[in-house]
Amino acid sequence: MKTPVEQPIPLGGAAPPEERNLRKVLVLGGDRVGLELAERLAAEGFEVVLLGQAQNGSGTGGVTFVPHGRLSEVRGFLGGFDVTLSAQNGRIRERIGHIIAAAPAEVAPKFSAYGLSRTDGALALSEFPEWIARSDPSTSRDGKWFHAAFLCGLEAGSHPAVFSRVLDAVEQLGQLQNVQTYVFTRHLKVAGADLERRYRESRERGTLYFKFDEQGCAFEQTPEGVKMVFSDPLLGREMELSPNLLVVDEDLLPPASLEPLLRAIPASPAGSPFLQPESTRFCGVETAKAGIYAVGPSRGVFAPDLIVGDVEAVVAALRKPLSEPAPWTGLSAPEVDPEKCTMCLTCVRICPHGAMGFRDRALADPFSCVRCGICAAECPMKAIVLLGGVEGNETKAQVDRDLARVSAPGKIVAFLCSRSATDALESAGIASDHLSVVKVPCAGTVSTSHILTALREGARGVLVAGCFKGNCASVYGTALASERVAEITRVLGSAGIDPARVQYAPVASNTPGTLARAVRELEESLV
């Protein structure tokens, strides 16, 4: 996790836009998918700027092609991104409503994983369609069999999308006379539509599959070709094969063009190549920042039929009427008190959703903010409040109000995350006389001063319960909460107060025992 200090100010001085143009879309493309997406959006009446692709054929109304354009910087918010593109004729600045990363996967042939180099007889999988278009292996060797061997995850892993392409090639060769095909692998990746059936059919039609466990296959590459030496994993027999054609599989990696977008989404996990945080909660095409979307390889989806689904999903996402996220929290976006805000911009740096901007003071964008409350907890001036709350009290921040209402003396005050621990409480059946509950939108909402207030009011113990590491919907709310708890316990310890009185516990909404156990352990440590 990046702490606020290490993190550069993500959006460089942007303020939430006063007017939003939601009809203008930037698409980072590069293959059929980008083009199809741009055309679909244009047909829906969007004005599209498409990068990475030359105009093809008739051209489409509504799409501006910037074939050699690269995205270099993004600032701003949904409906009002200021993007800088570097194109052949210099820099272009555009004001854009939505940005979609739909570039194709980087395809990296695995020659080096096998100690091979590319020759006429040893090709990468992507080269096969072109090769077969200009060769006819069945007639070129009058009567002799043509041997084609495919490597598929024999080293360094594989993927159903890769196996599917190997099957394409094997099936194509299967149409020809006198061609024997072989597949060398460790784990066949058949977890995709129709792959198991196609695998079986290819085997029944004569393709030989060799599946290795520990030992693999040795390659001897000479100018004449490649010799494969291995022991048959089923029969244990030593074998040699000098295929006429060896096809080497490839790694599918996220596109390389994501860097400026990763910078624009503060919650992008450090070092992750994907646009979405690792939490399963990002399971659609949305990223942690409103208005930026990931399609296909940008979010780790590589199978063509699934990428088609992403295209549908993102077109639909753009069609949705503008609405503030998370209406169920009942909170409005953070209000920043201009008297208190000193423009330290802690909130701008810390907001995992890139929802905070500033003008003469910090300003939240209501359409990007998910009401996690992390900014309010981190603001050193206590200048930020989230208004509203379950009972529509419009004057006080919900957490402070609820905290003021709980009866603390002799009880355990439990701050429960609304995305995990409150569900767990419902099904855990914990007797309510044990706990005084304060529901919080995210564990990251709970500030050190909330915890100290609870202790001051006479709480026997304080439990902060949030999601598991890696599952926080505000990405690092969980980490912030546990860091704050650790900090408080250090302070308590040095002040001679039992540090065990304050604890952080990860809790699962669907496994109430996780909460029950945390409460029990806290109670036991108090006696």
Next chain:
Amino acid sequence: METDALIVGAGVAGLWSAWELALHGATATIVEAAPYPGGHVARFCCKATGRCQKCGACLLEDVLRKVRGSDRITTLLGSTVLEASDTDRGFDLTLLCRPPRIFPDRCDGCGACTDVCPVPGALVQSPFDRRMVLDQQRCLRFQGGECRACEEACTRGAVNLDMPAQKIPVSASAVVLAAGFRPFDPLEKPRLGYGRVPGVVTAAELDELIRTDKWFPGAGASRTRSVAFIQCVGSRDAKIGRNYCSRVCCGYALRLARLLRSRYPDIEPTMFYMDIQSFERDFEARLGEAAREARLIRSMPAEIRTGSDGRPEVVYEGMDEKRVAEPYDMVVLSVGISPGQSLGNLCSTFGIDLNSDGFLGPDGEAVTTSQDGLFVAGAVQAPRSIEDSVSHAIKAAAAADRYLRRMANREKQ
């Protein structure tokens, strides 16, 4: 009653498509046969080992929270579709809605009713709030019987068996079928010993025991240490017509193995498998780790039998084609995803066909069917993980929304 979209099934897929449609401004009515929403995922546990393992199970609680807060979505529990006919404006349907037999505000989950109920599984605890719910497809009284045992046993007057079921006519412009799947029934493979050999359970059962905090390794000599996971039970098995990979079992089995180990470090998991499927974005890079987390044996057991010490014994072909019999404390069958039991009915009600794997609707990843305005979402159409079911549901909702707008435009003209 009128609704833009009628959704059959309140599993993750059905709930998610309803939520997406609501975001587009449409109204959605969900028809769910069971007395509680959530489908299979409502019985799954969190597999976090201190760190989230990305099983996706808690996405259900997420979407339930959203659906409950939406005034555009109506959920009818204990209900099914009796009839459907298509009209030029969509579908005219008749629903059978059974009232809840146990008033949630009176029930405190004491379980007095379950103690007297003669039918196992007819009275179950709701996965979300510990209250009891009655499955009217099992209860004797709704199968023509006369039993009233639970009503008499309840001291809080929470049970009412007399309110009649209602037939409700609904017109809907679009229908999304999200009726889910059926876990493979291991009795179809009797050699695996399920129901016969003590200590053999399905992964679904283990999942639920952990969710409800009822699984413990025991103590002393009978402490569970060795656990075998048998993969591909009812998957990749052309002999029984399962010519597909269920796509989720390698993932849930390895996650369960890790969870057990993290809670009880002396547990030693073994996995019998054909090929290990990747199930996380970075799984391939960490395949080596999987081999350290569990002993991996590439072999499909021929038989599971009761060993001489009463423990289950896994018989398989080991190295050099030698037959090996190994005892385990517990054997977990990683059951796959089979076509749901109500698919035949849905086919005839809505006039569509099964696909080549026996699931509903088209092959591949598509969401449209041969009927205009009729869509499929989630595991009803092909084996899918929770996350993939959600993606599929989002795609189905997108297609349904497009269809709804087309219909609305046509009407305007």
